[in-house]
Amino acid sequence: MLANDSKFLFRIKGSDNEHKVSFSELFFDLVFVYAITQSAHFLIGHFTPYGLFQSLLILLAVWWCWVFTTWVTNWLDPETIPVRLLLFTLMLLGMFVAIAIPKAFEQHGLLFACSYVALQVGRTLFVCIASRRTKPVLHNDFFRMAIWFSVAGLFWITGALQDGTNRTALWTLALGVEYLSASMSFYVPGIGRSDSKKWDISGAHMAERCGLLIIIALGESLLVTGNTFSHTPWNTSTVLAFVSAFVGTVAMWWIYFSLSAERASERITTSERSGHLGRLIYTYVHFAIIAGIVVVAAADEFILAHASGHVGNSMLIASIGGPALYLIGNILFKRLMFNSHPRSHYVGLVLLGCLVPMALFVAPFVLALLTTSVLVIVGTWETVAVRRSDLKQTL
Known part of the structure; x- marks a missing residue:
């Protein structure tokens, strides 16, 4: 039945909803922002070299679930009942993952692994079946992915059936297989590889989906910070730390959305390499941006406490690492999308590096104020520079 009606499951080119982000997609995003928040809490409780590595594994897995679902809804129409039900099923599995x-590396490892695998394989097989009759190229691509x-x-x-370092090692291998296969265009002997240059995607949809996830992630970090502050004794240092966290989050929003997000959407929409750009920039580079938000959220909780x-x-x-990672992600984003080198971002990284020796002599809330000041400087500098450049081009 699904295969027979499959042509109705895909977005129609040239229609009003070709680039539209549906409410069901936004609903789906909430689950994965919760998973991102859970990743931040895991990081806070395991901030050791080994714990950082485990946190990275978890965040990479969460991101891989979300971004592949975003690719799927770029082709499939979430306004159709089967696709909407698919998203809701993936939400349930995503909740189990989150x-x-x-306790993913303890007693809940099997729940995490089984839910993750069911989500990834189930979603991929759905697209295989839906595209079998009407989109053979897409069918072959997702068959290789499966x-x-x-x-x-x-x-x-x-x-998940192992303990300790054995579990970490096998999960590292599992993620390595997934990410390496993607970098190899899902090459399978005898079947071939995918060609992202032939992927006919909606660049505007992909850009908006990633932008909305960043907005929700930033908003969730504000909610968590506010909740932490409400349970913290109020004094000058905690109030300043809270204000710094808020202003820092606004600055992060400004750096990404003030100028770049909309222009990037326009660029990828008109590009003849939309599939390649979507794969490179929105699948890989944006992970660094999300990871930066997670680490900054952890830093805010550390400092408030x-x-x-x-x-x-x-x-x-x-x-220092959270803002630096966020700036690096934005540098790569703007470099690959616009072929530009945002000087303000590089200076921001240098300023953050200069704060490292100073941190030994200041209180945590002062360090927070300093790192936030760097983000504000970066956002202000870029805005002024781009506005001046635009003004010169119009004269």
Whole structure:
């Protein structure tokens, strides 16, 4: 039945909803922002070199679930009942993934792995069946993906049955299989590889989906910060730390959305390489931006809990590393999309580096104010520079 009616499941080129982000997609995003928040909490509780690596594995897995679903809804129409039900099913599986994150390397490993594998393989098989009759190229692409996700799934589930470093090692191998296969265009001997240059995608839809996820992630970090602050004794240092966290989040929004997001949407929409740009920039580069938001959220919680104490190693790494990772992600985004080198971002990285030795002599809330000031400088500088450039071009 699904295969027979499959042509009605896809977005219609030239229609009003070709580029539209549906309410069901936004509903779906909420689950994965929750998973991202869970990843931040896991990071806070495991801020050691080994814990950082485990946090990276979890966040990479969460991102891979979300971004591949975004690709799917770029082709499939979420306004159709079967696709909408698919999204709701993926939401349920995503909830199990998110719920399992705090104890993923302990007693909830099997729940995490099974839910993750079911989500990845199930969604991919759905597209295989839906595209079999009407979109043979897409069908072959997703058939190759299904093979690779199934192979990785064996390592996920086997790892969940192990303990300690064995689980971490097998899950690292599983993620390596998934990411490496994508970089190899899902090459399968005897079947060939996918050609992203032939992927007919809606660039505007892809750009808006990633932008909305960043907005929701930033908003969720504000909610978590506000909740933490409401349970913290109020004094000068905690109030300043809270204000710094708020202004820093606004600055992060400004750096991404003030100028670049809309222009990027226009660029990828008119590009003849929309599939290639979508794969490179929105599938890979945007992970660094999301990871930066996660680390900044962890830093905000660290500082609110110890606003007037001593800057320890964990707090220093999160406070400097989070904004730095966010700026690096934006540098790559703007470099690859616009072929530009945002000088303000490079200067921001240098300023953050200069704060490292200073952190030994200041209170945590002061460090927060300094890192936030760097983000504000970067956002202001870029806005002024781009406005001046636009003005010169119009004269």
